Amino acid sequence: MTEKLDKIGQSGPFFELDERRRKAVVLLFEDELTDEEIAKNVQRRRSTLDNWKKDPKFKAAQEQYKQLVVKDKFESKALKRLIELIDAKSEMVQLQAVTTILKMAGRLSENSTPELDEAKVRKAKAEADIAEFKAQTLINSGAEGVDLISEYLDKLDNMSSKELMKDES
Incomplete structure (x- = not known):
């Protein structure tokens, strides 16, 4: 050899x-x-x-x-x-x-994995939608509305991250 x-x-x-x-x-x-x-x-x-x-x-x-x-x-x-x-x-x-x-x-x-890659894409799209929603809220209702929306969306984001981790296991 x-x-x-x-x-x-x-x-x-x-x-x-x-x-x-x-x-x-x-x-x-x-x-x-x-x-x-x-x-x-x-x-x-x-x-x-x-x-x-x-x-x-x-x-x-x-x-x-x-x-x-x-x-x-x-x-x-x-x-x-x-x-x-x-x-x-x-x-x-x-x-x-x-x-x-x-x-x-x-x-x-x-x-x-293909499944994990799909989940990452879905998460990125959701984060982009949230950012766009926050920006639109800022334009429409001023800083006070954004703070409330941000707090609500952060809670929602934490919940969906936990659900995503639960789905992957």
């Missing part, structure tokens, strides 16, 4: 390591040998391998290698399966597949 990854011309922590450390990263990922056997395989002492494993750059290289292997071996297969699930019988499965694909494409954040 290392040779194939080297030919890709990638950069990053994995490719910045010397050949022995890269080999150690690969062997640790494959999880078929003990640490003692890995150390012997890369012609180093076990204590040296232990020190490498504590090094932040080595840890970053392990993470990068894991991502490269997953991307190389599984990403396209996983995406094809997700695309198939868009046509599943269950609407919940369809929604989860579409959401996952949108997140992968960077079109949807981890903290976002």
